[in-house]
Structures are given as C-alpha cells and as structure tokens.
Amino acid sequence: MRLVSFYFWKDLSVLFPFAKLFKNTLFNILPPKASKHSKTLLTSKNIESSMTDSMSVLDLPDLALECILERLEPSGLCRMACVCTYLRDMCLSDHLWDTHMKKRWGRIIGHAAYKEWQLHISTKKESNYFLASDKRRGFLMSYLSKLCPIMLIRPNSTGYDDDHHHDDINNIKISSQPYIDSIVSCYRALETGKFWFPAQVFNRENGHVGFMLSCYDADLSYDSHTDTFQARYPPHGRRAAAIETGVSWDRIRGPPVDTSPHVLHVSDCLNDLHPGDHIEIQWRRNKQFPYGWWYGVVGHLESCDGNNSYCHCHENDTVVLDFNQYTPGSRWRHTMINRRHHREEGNEADGFYGGIRKLYHKDEISMWQQFWPAEILQ
16 A cells, blocks of 8 residues: 555656655665555645655645646556555546547547447446457557456557566456546557557548548547557448548548538538638448548639639639649649538539538648649549
8 A cells, every 4th residue: 555666656757756755765764564644635744754754655635646647647547546545446437538639639539439338338348358368469468458347558658568567467467447438448458459449531442542541430440559540430431431540630630510421511601712712521432332521622613813902702602622632634633612502512523511610720731742743633
C-alpha cells in the first residue's frame, strides 16, 4: 500500500522536482509497518517535519494529489492505479480520462462512434471481455493489458526485453477492473483495436485515382504496432466490402453530419453559396452505391466575367460547382444544381450528386487541400 513503482517516480519527477524527496522518504524513511491512518492538510510546520519523518504520496491533500494525477500521461495513471485501491479509484475516474480521450481520439471519434460504443457494450456484459488475451498483440500489448485494467502507452524513451520480463508477466494478477461503460474502458477498447468505430477516410483505398479528393464512410480499428488503422468500407453494388490497411491518422475524420452514406443529406446552405466558397458534396456512382463526400468550389456562371464588383451569381437560382482537380474539358470538371429545388441530381453515366455542406472553417478547407493531387486528373 505504501510502495510506488520505480517507473511512476521516474515519470513524476519530471513534472515535480520534489517527487524525488517523496521517493526517498517512501523507500528509506518509512518504518516497515507504518500505515496511513488519515489524510490531513499539511501545515507549514508538519511540511518541514515530513521532510525528515515518514511521508507518503497518499499523505498529500486530495486536491494536491488530483492536480498531480491530472498532469500524468495515460501510462502514468495506469502505474498509479496499480499501487492501491484508493489510487486505483482516483486514477480510473471518468473526469481524468475524459481529457485523454478528447486529446487523442476527439478529432476522429464523433457522435456516431459513441452511439456504436453504447451498442457495443450493451452486448458485452462481462468486463473480463476487455482483458481477453490475444497473442497476436505481441509482448508489449500483453504485458500492458495484464499490468493494469486499462491499456498502457509505452513512452518513447522506454525499452522492453521480451525474454527478460516473460516470467514476471505470468505472475501479474488483476484484482479489479473498470466499469464496462466507463471512459477508460472505451479508451482501452480503442487502443487495443477491439472496438471498430465508424469514421470517414480521405482518398480511400490507398489514394486510388478514382477516389482523389473524396471522403468515404468506413469502420476502423486501430493497430498499435504500426500506429495506423484498418478500414473496412461498405460494399459498392455487387462489389464486396473493401478493406484497407495502414490508414494514417491524418486521413481520418469524424463524420461532420449524422447522415447515413445511403441517405441524401438535407442541404441548409444553398442560399449562402457564393463564388469562391469551398464545399463538399455527396456523390455516388448509381443508386445502389453509398454516397461519398467530394471536395469542390462554387464557380461563376458562363454569363459572368468573374469580376467580384459586378458578380450577381449568388442571386441566380443556378449554382455552378467546380472540381478543379480535374482537367478543363473533363466531364467531372463542372456540375450545376438548382438553389431552390435541389435534391439528388444526375444520371447513370455521370453519377448522382446529393447534399451539400459549405466549409466555413479554415481547418476543414486545409484538411481537404492537403490531399490535392500532384497532377491534374483526367
């Protein structure tokens, strides 16, 4: 109950210089049978005496201890959770892990993924499901899963030897596990790749030329060995579901709208479209295919010379959409929609254009533009 692992003190000393002093008092000064009877606020006098008398990290006030825990990375929280039941309850609390969840997964986990998680845990009543061993995860994943009820993240500066630690791993036992519907359980399910979550992938199928500057829905699973994802796309017509491996973080986003890829998105920006605006629009090859989102820009009508001082294109019911990634003259270069009565438009030859989203934020626009092809498409 009084001993804290070497690795915890190693991490903690980086954040708090006085942690080394705590470590010395814990391992060298505390009497063998000393125990923590109560947690009291430290006055200036007993702070001075604690430097020479027995002192433990558990003697810190709750607020001070919580401030320390808030500054720890997931790996540090996991090590602390193994010290005692009191620290375990603090380290597995939702408010601590909510920050780590948003920092690591917030950009790609959307509302649809959280709904899928609730459905996922409703069918997994036993929490030991999340501790099931999997030899394919390798030594590190197996070690971390057994060490703590949650997934630990290895620091870049830490190395492990498979053979040296093999015997120690087999002797590690877990006395308790987090609630299955806790944030830490969701975090660990994502890290171990056990949870396939819905998201969207830019330039699907390794940037196949037919999908340049597009974004398609898929189910994804994280691979900690390569720090990439496996994407499983829904079937297209008679085509079986496609699977892509090695999907990097920068190619993934959380769905910006809660619209199924088989449902027409209701456009709410048609009256706000002006030449030069950046948009993304649904498109599918035929009625059997799911929609993907494609990047484009609002263009000028043929009757307009493009001079902004005299342009009235935004007052016309016809809206021109330009896809400048395609060469001039290509049938994919332009399309037109009706501002007042736009629904799904197109045909079997050129595909069907669906709902439109206007991109108001620079980060959304830059995310699309980073995938601009090196050569203009035909």
